[in-house]
Amino acid sequence: xxxxxxxxxxxxxxxxxxxxxxxxxxxxxxxxxxxxxxxxxxxxxxxxxxxxxxxxxxxxxxxxxxxxxxxxxxxxxxxxxxxxxxxxxxxxxxxxxxxxxxxxxxxxxxxxxxxxxxxxxxxxxxxxxxxxxxxxxxxxxxxxxxxxxxxxxxxxxxxxxxxxxxxxxxxxxxxxxxxxxxxxxxxxxxxxxxxxxxxxxxxxxxxxxxxxxxxxxxxxxxxxxxxxxxxxxxxxxxxxxxxxxxxxxxxxxxxxxxxxxxxxxxxxxxxxxxxxxxxxxxxxxxxxxxxxxxxxxxxxxxxxxxxxxxxxxxxxxxxxxxxxxxxxxxxxxxxxxxxxxxxxxxxxxxxxxxxxxxxxxxxxxxxxxxxxxxxxxxxxxxxxxxxxxxxxxxxxxxx
Numbered sequence: 001x002x003x004x005x006x007x008x009x010x011x012x013x014x015x016x017x018x019x020x021x022x023x024x025x026x027x028x029x030x031x032x033x034x035x036x037x038x039x040x041x042x043x044x045x046x047x048x049x050x051x052x053x054x055x056x057x058x059x060x061x062x063x064x065x066x067x068x069x070x071x072x073x074x075x076x077x078x079x080x081x082x083x084x085x086x087x088x089x090x091x092x093x094x095x096x097x098x099x100x101x102x103x104x105x106x107x108x109x110x111x112x113x114x115x116x117x118x119x120x121x122x123x124x125x126x127x128x129x130x131x132x133x134x135x136x137x138x139x140x141x142x143x144x145x146x147x148x149x150x151x152x153x154x155x156x157x158x159x160x161x162x163x164x165x166x167x168x169x170x171x172x173x174x175x176x177x178x179x180x181x182x183x184x185x186x187x188x189x190x191x192x193x194x195x196x197x198x199x200x201x202x203x204x205x206x207x208x209x210x211x212x213x214x215x216x217x218x219x220x221x222x223x224x225x226x227x228x229x230x231x232x233x234x235x236x237x238x239x240x241x242x243x244x245x246x247x248x249x250x251x252x253x254x255x256x257x258x259x260x261x262x263x264x265x266x267x268x269x270x271x272x273x274x275x276x277x278x279x280x281x282x283x284x285x286x287x288x289x290x291x292x293x294x295x296x297x298x299x300x301x302x303x304x305x306x307x308x309x310x311x312x313x314x315x316x317x318x319x320x321x322x323x324x325x326x327x328x329x330x331x332x333x334x335x336x337x338x339x340x341x342x343x344x345x346x347x348x349x350x351x352x353x354x355x356x357x358x359x360x361x362x363x364x365x366x367x368x369x370x371x372x373x374x375x376x377x378x379x380x381x382x383x384x385x386x387x388x389x390x391x392x393x394x395x396x397x398x399x
Contacts, residue, residue: 025149027201028141032157034198035096038191039133041164043103043126044072046187049172050180057180064116068123073357075124079131080349084206087136093202096137099129100195104188111184135349138329139342140206148279150333151286154326155275160194161322162267169264207339216336219392223335224347226390227328230291231355233298233380233387235363236373237263237317244301244373245310255307262311263318270319271326283331284393290327291388294320299381302374325352335392 051065060068086095106122106129114122138157145153167190175183241263246256278286297316300309328348332341366376 025145025153029153029156031198031201032141033160034194035133035137036160037164037194038100038103039130040161042187042191043130045165046168053176071120072123072127075127076131077353079128080135083132083135087206092205096202099132103129104191108188111181135346139345143207143338144203150330151275151278155271158271158322158326166264166268207342210339219335220344222392224351226387227348228351228355230387231352232359233384234321235359236376236380248373251307259314262314266315266318267322270323274323274327283334287327287331295381295384302377
């Protein structure tokens with residue numbers, strides 16, 4: 001209470017609308033960040049830098065190690081497919097918390113070096129929980145956030161993927177000095193910490209299914225297809241950019257590793273920047289702009305074969321790989337509202353995972369034949385441009 005000039009007291013000034021919105025948005029943002037850090041940043045992507053150590057230490061043959069990665073991807077698709085039925089059967093907060101804890105537990109048990117069959121089951125468990133967290137988490141949380149802040153909140157959520165990649169790339173070399181089990185247990189501890197960060201902020205349930213909206217159906221289908229196609233051209237950078245810098249440019253392994261670090265830094269920052277821009281320009285224009293910049297950045301190392309160009313490309317492509325998904329989700333909300341976006345997101349997540357699988361197969365097959373990086377970057381840029389042409393047009397409907 002504040003004393004008035006008449007000797008009485010006046011109530012303290014009410015919290016401003018902007019301050020109240022920021023306060024209301026913080027818990028959902030942290031919940032989404034924690035879920036995607038655990039489910040994707042660690043549950044899926046931390047396996048990539050750990051794979052060579054598993055082979056070198058004699059835990060698995062190269063074929064077995066690759067098979068474990070494939071099992072995780074297939075299970076991720078399965079988790080995405082069953083997420084909405086699970087969301088209808090189980091209240092959202094315990095489902096999301098259980099998925100995060102199950103991921104952390106799977107990482108911890110991997111450190112005990114179980115048999116190959118158990119290892120497959122554990123990597124599959126991490127895939128299923130990652131799919132559930134991705135399909136249910138972001139759309140449910142964004143539906144609880146004021147429309148004017150959905151871009152920034154979505155950016156914070158999806159930054160969890162990039163932060164997980166950066167964290168895994170940074171701490172795994174240190175942990176591996178103590179052995180492969182220590183690396184697995186370190187990842188499990190990090191997953192547990194971020195599960196606690198993402199513990200609160202969950203709404204009771206996902207948004208209810210919306211009534212059929214024939215006007216939104218066609219643009220949403222186009223958005224799903226464009227998003228799935230856009231998953232293909234990012235794969236050459238994910239798989240081969242470090243090799244391009246190290247061997248293609250002759251800069252060595254250290255420079256190649258630096259390119260991957262820059263890719264991870266971009267992945268941590270891109271969703272935040274994209275969300276901030278989307279809240280100001282709208283998500284149709286921001287998504288168009290993002291794919292245009294992505295196309296140019298993917299192409300850049302082909303005509304400009306220098307290390308600075310490769311590093312610039314690494315940062316930009318890295319930033320937009322997790323930066324485009326929240327733009328797509330918010331674009332769906334512009335078209336069909338939050339409930340329509342939640343329904344759309346399962347199909348979009350599956351399309352993106354299938355696109356990445358197709359991209360991985362195409363990249364590996366083409367590189368085995370031509371053993372040259374620039375043609376792959378040119379082809380990938382063409383596919384990115386195709387995804388831009390497939391994006392739906394039309395007015396936004398913010399709700």
